Amino acid sequence: MYSIKKCEDIDIEQFIFKLPKKFNNKYISSVLLDDKTSFIQLKDVRTLSGFYNTEGKYKIDIILDDENYYNFFMNLEMLCIHRVHQHYPKWFGVDSDSETLDSSFISFLKLKGMETILTLPIELDDDEFECEVYNSKKQRVSCNSVKQNDIISLIIRFNGIQFYRNKFATYWSISQIKINEEKEKEPENIGLGKLEKNIYHFIES
DSSP, X not given: OXXXXXXXXXXXXXXXXXXXXXXXXXXXXXXXXXTXXXXXXXXEEEEEEEXXXXXXXXXXXXXXXXXXXXXXXXXHHHHHHHXXXXXXXXXXSSOOOHHHHHHHBOOSEEXXXXXXXXXXXXXXXXXXXSSEEEOTTSOEEOGGGOOTTOEEEEEEEEEXXXXXXXXXXXXXXXXXXXXXXXXXXXXXXXXXXXXXXXXXXXXXX
């Protein structure tokens, strides 16, 4: 079972983290929300990059200029760190000091100039992108349609916490992306406007 919720409607304290299990070369502490797999919707965010490949892995960068989104991801990362501090001895049978755990965390958030960027991985299955991309008319389109500076909405899956080579991080997957049409901006009023012709504009007393 799964649930899709708007980011702003989620109480992160309700996430339940499970005992880590080995998956490929990683250990994954999966997470449930209301006993369901959690899918999170973000609306009208700008991608700084579109899809790009670095070191053989595909990613996308999202600008978190919405304060609610910024707080959500920042607080969720802090929650994951806290849960690892809390459960590490029980999960792995060894103690680890706080400084070591803090330095082992890899954040998906970074600053670029004055903007906070969220980097999300794009998963592959048999060399095919796992996420689906739609246009504003709800039509399926190529993943290559996502371009730099596009306004998009996303449904992402929060898989939990992943542990790999003495490091740990949040574990995300993108399920769907919608490319939104940008609304035309009203022309900026710079004081040079003219009255519309052939219309009587006088204010009569």
